[in-house]
Amino acid sequence: xxxxxxxxxxxxxxxxxxxxxxxxxxxxxxxxxxxxxxxxxxxxxxxxxxxxxxxxxxxxxxxxxxxxxxxxxxxxxxxxxxxxxxxxxxxxxxxxxxxxxxxxxxxxxxxxxxxxxxxxxxxxxxxxxxxxxxxxxxxxxxxxxxxxxxxxxxxxxxxxxxxxxxxxx
Amino acid sequence: xxxxxxxxxxxxxxxxxxxxxxxxxxxxxxxxxxxxxxxxxxxxxxxxxxxxxxxxxxxxxxxxxxxxxxxxxxxxxxxxxxxxxxxxxxxxxxxxxxxxxxxxxxxxxxxxxxxxxxxxxxxxxxxxxxxxxxxxxxxxxxxxxxxxxxxxxxxxxxxxxxxxxxxxxxxxxxxxxxxxxxxxxxxxxxxxxxxxxxxxxxxxxxxxxxxxxxxxxxxxxxxxxxxxxxxxxxxxxxxxxxxxxxxxxxxxxxxxxxxxxxxxxxxxxxxxxxxxxxxxxxxxxxxxxxxxxxxxxxxxxxxxxxxxxxxxxxxxxxxxx
Amino acid sequence: xxxxxxxxxxxxxxxxxxxxxxxxxxxxxxxxxxxxxxxxxxxxxxxxxxxxxxxxxxxxxxxxxxxxxxxxxxxxxxxxxxxxxxxxxxxxxxxxxxxxxxxxxxxxxxxxxxxxxxxxxxxxxxxxxxxxxxxxxxxxxxxxxxxxxxxxxxxxxxxxxxxxxxxxxxxxxxxxxxxxxxxxxxxxxxxxxxxxxxxxxxxxxxxxxxxxxxxxxxxxxxxxxxxxxxxxxxxxxxxxxxxxxxxxxxxxxxxxxxxxxxxxxxxxxxxxxxxxxxxxxxxxxxxxxxxxxxxxxxxxxxxxxxxxxxxxxxxxxxxxxxxxxxxxxxxxxxxxxxxxxxxxxxxxxxxxxxxxxxxxxxxxxxxxxxxxxxxxxxxxxxxxxxxxxxxxxxxxxxxxxxxxxxxxxxxxxxxxxxxxxxxxxx
Ligand code: NA
Ligand code: NA
Numbered sequence: 001x002x003x004x005x006x007x008x009x010x011x012x013x014x015x016x017x018x019x020x021x022x023x024x025x026x027x028x029x030x031x032x033x034x035x036x037x038x039x040x041x042x043x044x045x046x047x048x049x050x051x052x053x054x055x056x057x058x059x060x061x062x063x064x065x066x067x068x069x070x071x072x073x074x075x076x077x078x079x080x081x082x083x084x085x086x087x088x089x090x091x092x093x094x095x096x097x098x099x100x101x102x103x104x105x106x107x108x109x110x111x112x113x114x115x116x117x118x119x120x121x122x123x124x125x126x127x128x129x130x131x132x133x134x135x136x137x138x139x140x141x142x143x144x145x146x147x148x149x150x151x152x153x154x155x156x157x158x159x160x161x162x163x164x165x166x167x168x169x
Numbered sequence: 170x171x172x173x174x175x176x177x178x179x180x181x182x183x184x185x186x187x188x189x190x191x192x193x194x195x196x197x198x199x200x201x202x203x204x205x206x207x208x209x210x211x212x213x214x215x216x217x218x219x220x221x222x223x224x225x226x227x228x229x230x231x232x233x234x235x236x237x238x239x240x241x242x243x244x245x246x247x248x249x250x251x252x253x254x255x256x257x258x259x260x261x262x263x264x265x266x267x268x269x270x271x272x273x274x275x276x277x278x279x280x281x282x283x284x285x286x287x288x289x290x291x292x293x294x295x296x297x298x299x300x301x302x303x304x305x306x307x308x309x310x311x312x313x314x315x316x317x318x319x320x321x322x323x324x325x326x327x328x329x330x331x332x333x334x335x336x337x338x339x340x341x342x343x344x345x346x347x348x349x350x351x352x353x354x355x356x357x358x359x360x361x362x363x364x365x366x367x368x369x370x371x372x373x374x375x376x377x378x379x380x381x382x383x384x385x386x387x388x389x390x391x392x393x394x395x396x397x398x399x400x401x402x403x404x405x406x407x408x409x410x411x412x413x414x415x416x417x418x419x420x421x422x423x424x425x426x427x428x429x430x431x432x433x434x435x436x437x438x439x440x441x442x443x444x445x446x447x448x449x450x451x452x453x454x455x456x457x458x459x460x461x462x463x464x465x466x467x468x469x470x471x472x473x474x475x476x477x478x479x480x481x482x483x484x485x486x487x488x489x490x
Numbered sequence: 491x492x493x494x495x496x497x498x499x500x501x502x503x504x505x506x507x508x509x510x511x512x513x514x515x516x517x518x519x520x521x522x523x524x525x526x527x528x529x530x531x532x533x534x535x536x537x538x539x540x541x542x543x544x545x546x547x548x549x550x551x552x553x554x555x556x557x558x559x560x561x562x563x564x565x566x567x568x569x570x571x572x573x574x575x576x577x578x579x580x581x582x583x584x585x586x587x588x589x590x591x592x593x594x595x596x597x598x599x600x601x602x603x604x605x606x607x608x609x610x611x612x613x614x615x616x617x618x619x620x621x622x623x624x625x626x627x628x629x630x631x632x633x634x635x636x637x638x639x640x641x642x643x644x645x646x647x648x649x650x651x652x653x654x655x656x657x658x659x660x661x662x663x664x665x666x667x668x669x670x671x672x673x674x675x676x677x678x679x680x681x682x683x684x685x686x687x688x689x690x691x692x693x694x695x696x697x698x699x700x701x702x703x704x705x706x707x708x709x710x711x712x713x714x715x716x717x718x719x720x721x722x723x724x725x726x727x728x729x730x731x732x733x734x735x736x737x738x739x740x741x742x743x744x745x746x747x748x749x750x751x752x753x754x755x756x757x758x759x760x761x762x763x764x765x766x767x768x769x770x771x772x773x774x775x776x777x778x779x780x781x782x783x784x785x786x787x788x789x790x791x792x793x794x795x796x797x798x799x800x801x802x803x804x805x806x807x808x809x810x811x812x813x814x815x816x817x818x819x820x821x822x823x824x825x826x827x828x829x830x831x832x833x834x835x836x837x838x839x840x841x842x843x844x845x846x847x848x849x850x851x852x853x854x855x856x857x858x859x860x861x862x863x864x865x866x867x868x869x870x871x872x873x874x875x876x877x878x879x880x881x882x883x884x885x886x887x888x889x890x891x892x893x894x895x896x897x898x899x900x901x902x903x904x905x906x907x908x909x910x911x912x913x914x915x916x
Contacts, residue, residue: 025762028548032743035545035736039729042314042336050325053337053542056732061539063548064777067770068510070763077508078771078873080883084506095505102502103511110514114532120229126245127322137539141532184653185835215650215831217787219537230527232788339542344662345640351729364653366662 017073024066031059054129058137065144072148075100075155093163100156107149114142175396177388178211180218180227181237188418189237190214193386196411203407204400220339228389235388239293240276241321243387246283248464250276251323252473253381255459256330257452259477262420265292265381267480272473285387288408291416293358294423295378299371300354301347303436306444307331307451313354316343323464327380328356330455343367358382359426360419368430376437377448386412495519509873513778520785534781538773542732543642546596547604548769549735553742554605555765557713560752563613565710571617572706575696579685581617582627585610586677586684589631591721594638600772600874603632607878620691626889627684629875630897633863634676636826636856637669643826643859644669647852650834660848668849668911672857675910676900683896712745771877775870776825783828792820792832806844810905813837814858821862822869829859846908853911857901864890 034052041048049055071077084092122135183189190212197210218224218233221242227233240250252272259265273290280287304310310331317325317335328335336352346352347370355367356379362368386408396404431437440448459465496516503512518528538544557563567581574580589610593602607628614624636643648662707714720738723729729737746753753761786792799816803809820829834855841851863871866887876886904910 021759021763024766025759028552028762028766031545031548032552032736032739035549035733036740039733039737048334048336050329050335050337054539056545057539057542060544060548060773061536061777063766064538064770064773067766067768068774069770071767071771071774072508075508076767076771077510078775078877079506079508080503080867080873081506082882082884083504085882099502099505099507102515103508106511106515106518109518109528110531113528114535117226117230117529117532120529121226124229138532138536141535184650184831186839187653213787215835217828217831218784219533220540223533223537223540226533227530230529230533232526232530339540341642341646342542344645345642348640365649366652369661369663 020066020070024063024070027059027063027066031056031063034059051130058128061137062140065140069144069147069151072151075152093159097156097159097163100152100159104149104152104156107145107152111142111145111149114138114145118142174207174209175392175400176209176211177234177392178213178232179235179237179386179388180213180216180224180233182214182216182221183237184215187214188422189415192411192415192418193237196408199407199411200404203403208396208400208404228387231389231392233389234392235386237291237384237386240383240385241318241323243280243283243285243385244323244464246285247276247279248323249279249466249469251459251464252276252469253383254323254327255452255456255465255470256327256380257377257449258456258473259295259381260378262295264477264480268473268476271476272469275469275472280385280387281390284390285385286390286393286405287385287387288405289385289412289416291384291386291412292419293382293384294360294419296356296358296361296380296382297377298354298356298375298379299362299367299435300373300375301371302353303373303438304354304375305438305440307447310354314350314352315354315356316346316352317356323459324356326458326462327455330458331451340365344370347371356380358423359430360422363426363429368433368435371435373436373438374430376439377445492519492523510774510778513775513782517778517782517785520782520789524785524788526788530784531778531781534784535777537780538777543596544773544776545732546735547601547773548766549732549739550596550601550605551769552762552765553735553739554608555761555768556742556746556753556758558608558612559757559761560746560750562713562746563609563616565706565713566609567613567616569706569710569714570613571696572699572703576698578695579681579688581614582619582684582688583677583681585614585627586631586634586680588717589628590635590638590673590677593631593633593635594641600632600776600871602635603628603871603874604768604772604878606631607875611879618691619688622885622889623684623687625875625879625881625886626891626893628879629864629871629886629890630680630893632871632874633860634680635673636860637673637676637853639666639669641669641856643830643856644852646827646830647834647855650830651838651848651852660852664849664915665852667914668853669856671910671913672853672900672904675903676857676897679896679900680893683892687892712749716741768878772874775873779825779870783824786823787828787832792824792829793836795819796833796836800840803840806846809840809844810846810854813841813854814901814905817855817858818862818865821859822865826856826859830855847912849915850908850911854901854905857904861894861897861901865894866891 034049034056038048038052084095087095118135118138118141121138122133126134128134128137179193181189181193193212197212201209213233218227221236221238224233224236224238225242228236240254244251252275253259259268269290269292276290277287298304298310300313302309302313304313311333313333315328315333315335317328317337318340325335325337338346338352343352343355344365344367347355347367355362355371357367362371393401456470460467460470499512499516503509514531517531521528521530570581570584574584577583589602589606592606596602611624611628614627615621635641644665645662648660648665651660716738719741720734723734723737747755747758796816799812803812820833824832838848838851842848863869866872872883872886872890875881876883
């Protein structure tokens with residue numbers, strides 16, 4: 001029963017991760033395609049898509065933030081990490097939990113204030129390129145930070161359970 | 170210390186040490202002195218707060234209370250502030266003076282209703298077509314790689330009327346792109362060309378003014394109304410005077426810049442009569458489209474046209490007498 | 491209170507908290523005490539999409555990953571051995587020059603390390619250079635080339651300085667010319683040092699053979715057009731920088747997947763994913779750093795720091811020494827564009843008072859900032875290199891310090907020998 005439920009939730013997680021990967025890969029291919037198309041149009045036909053460049057630049061932000069989301073799946077972010085490698089195991093476990101909670105909190109605050117900003121932009125009705133509302137382009141900011149925050153809270157929960165239930169040898 | 174103290178944080182693209190900054194700082198000092206430091210300004214020059222779009226967002230969240238921005242940047246709040254940006258509508262600085270005397274207030278009021286106090290319009294001179302190949306006819310322009318600012322929807326629309334597919338780039342990329350040939354034509358003011366050193370990369374200027382540029386010092390109205398009423402009058406009076414000085418100095422700078430361009434050996438091309446007819450024909454279509462798409466109210470454009478013909482009949486009368 | 495918060499953040503950073511979270515926390519704390527709506531962080535992060543040059547980051551990173559996964563580095567080694575194997579330090583010198591040219595038009599945003607480093611790091615090791623040396627080389631080269639045309643920071647300096655109206659003409663052309671000898675000096679010193687430090691190392695010299703060279707060229711025939719694409723494409727104006735990046739990505743994709751067939755389509759998916767995770771890690775830091783920079787600007791911190799420095803200035807020499815120190819610190823805190831916009835108007839009048847040529851000041855400024863990118867403890871390129879090559883940051887510190895000292899020597903020469911910058915322009 002529990003194992004079945006677990007495999008179900010694992011499948012969901014896997015599916016979500018596949019979707020995440022798919023979006024990331026799709027956006028990069030789209031970016032290369034639009035950028036190359038622009039060159040062809042410009043050099044061969046003396047024309048071009050007016051919103052091509054702003055689209056591509058918005059894609060940079062999206063790819064960056066979705067890439068950062070994927071990076072946080074296994075805490076693969078740039079860090080300075082000079083002390084922790086010399087800490088004893090038990091203390092390191094504890095500091096890892098503190099760090100995860102800290103990161104999760106920071107991202108949650110960031111997600112909240114980004115959301116406030118996006119809602120404000122939506123109410124103002126500002127437009128981005130090709131009549132796309134600006135808030136849609138900006139919406140990736142709260143979404144990505146919310147997901148990163150969620151992932152770090154999961155890390156800390158997993159670490160806490162590990163702390164109380166040491167793995168039997 | 171003072172319950173009424175208000176500090177206005179203002180961003181601008183003009184760098185520290187430029188004429189703009191000197192005049193604005195002088196104005197700010199005067200305001201501080203006359204209001205006993207109840208109203209102070211803090212400036213962020215050189216674009217450190219971001220481009221106009223970013224500055225307006227920061228005004229929205231209250232990090233900044235104002236910014237010196239070009240007219241086009243405020244068109245999302247009040248589109249008709251692009252009244253003077255109708256191509257080839259205003260053709261001489263005398264026309265501009267006459268029309269502005271009557272129409273500036275319309276733009277100032279419009280922006281005020283949209284939430285920005287402006288202390289007057291700062292003229293930026295005419296923008297010209299500057300290019301690496303000679304441009305005489307509309308067709309000549311169509312064959313060029315024309316730059317357009319990447320965040321200026323209205324200019325993009327109006328250049329499309331001329332049958333041009335422009336290349337949108339940010340200002341930072343223009344110079345390198347001119348050098349490498351990615352673009353070979355820009356539309357900008359003589360001062361802009363000299364300051365950004367684009368003038369080293371162009372050879373020809375078509376000697377008819379394309380559009381009239383302007384900028385404003387836009388201050389968040391909500392914040393402005395927090396200033397005590399008598400101080401508000403002081404700020405308005407002093408800053409209007411300071412900006413007027415910038416407006417006047419801009420005109421001199423414009424003349425000097427044109428001279429500098431001529432000194433560099435850049436050729437000023439006057440289109441032939443036939444070509445000029447076609448330029449005006451296409452320009453008229455651009456104006457019409459600005460009306461049809463709801464950017465400019467028809468009656469306001471008509472008003473401007475009336476002032477223009479008044480101006481010309483006045484001249485006619487003077488000449489007849 | 492504030493000191494306590496700073497101490498906690500530093501402790502968290504050293505304990506291995508993600509750098510981006512430390513930067514966000516620091517910036518938000520600052521904004522909070524400055525009574526500024528924290529939404530400003532999102533506004534600043536969004537400025538990533540206002541920065542056209544950043545498009546080069548994902549595209550060149552992707553290209554670099556594909557080249558790293560195929561056998562390109564082996565072919566590159568064979569080719570450079572065949573062409574420059576007779577020359578001591580051949581590949582190292584080639585690496586310096588290529589990285590410098592690459593950085594000249596991508597800026598020092600980390601693209602060089604991620605894209606070129608992926609290729610050069612294994613190649614250097616295959617050619618017999620030590621791991622530590624190779625690591626130091628690619629990290630250092632990530633900002634080499636800021637003084638070469640058409641470097642955007644150089645252009646920006648010219649525009650700002652010109653508008654200050656110092657009386658002297660500061661054309662961008664002059665700056666471009668002034669930067670060339672100092673840039674060559676840097677590459678030269680680094681090359682000499684590379685040869686010297688590898689003198690006992692077993693990088694064997696190979697005498698030149700036309701036959702070997704031809705066969706190496708034939709083997710790499712599909713990859714040789716790449717640098718030609720990138721460099722001539724941009725300098726001739728067929729492509730913008732971002733477009734060159736896109737064309738290169740497309741070209742490499744086709745060549746490695748369909749012509750050399752060294753990468754399977756299934757492999758491609760994981761390459762794209764991995765490379766974009768790398769891009770995400772870097773862009774996130776760049777984006778939140780914009781927020782932190784904005785906090786410093788809002789609080790006018792750089793100006794205050796400069797005022798303090800200025801109170802100690804008594805002569806030209808002291809000014810130059812303080813300038814060097816100050817700019818190194820600044821390079822650790824601000825992005826290069828903000829640093830130029832804020833500091834040049836403050837420094838230029840002082841520099842003029844001491845008789846320093848504005849063009850020379852520009853070269854000094856950028857030469858210092860260039861080192862700031864990889865001076866421990868905080869230099870963006872150190873973090874990027876550690877991330878890209880999966881090495882502890884301490885190891886990167888150790889690997890780059892000798893290179894940093896060599897470049898510091900170059901900066902001192904550039905600073906105190908104005909002739910080097912000004913000889914061709916007066
Ligand atoms: Na540093
Ligand atoms: Na930096």
